[in-house]
Amino acid sequence: MNLLRCLALALYLVCPTLAQADALHDRFQDMDTNHDGRLDPREHAAAAQAMFKQLDADLDGSVSVDEMRLARQAMDEPASPGQVRQAIAAMDDNGDGQVDADEHRAMAQARFARADANHDGVVTEAEMRQAPGPAAS
Helix, strand or coil: CCHHHHHHHHHCCCCCCHHHHHHEEEHHHHHHCCCCCCCCCHHHHHHHHHHHHHHHHCCCEEEEEHHHHHHHCCCCCCCCCCHHHHHHHHHHCCCCCCEEEHHHHHHHHHHHHHHHCCCCCCCEEEHHHHHCCHHHC
């Protein structure tokens, strides 16, 4: 999965718009590694892990405000430092101002659960399109 798709995956539930529909489809196809039209928890977790590795530019095991800001810029989704700090804070359970792999994994699992609208243990592309964003946490 290339860096831009990983970064797009990071933002897929933030605010999908009509302009992002094709990108969302592509991301879903990338995550659906067994090509059955559904994301199971293993596929989603693998995609989230790959995304974390891409976001952690300095390989220190956590994503800082600067790393997240640069990732958003690369996606043409610029955000103010305050917006990025707010996004980080929403995932930062230990309050250190960064997102570590465990916090990222927990966020990904929560997003998967929210996206699984019918609670069947898998997420379809239609469910992913309708999933509530982080504000629903």
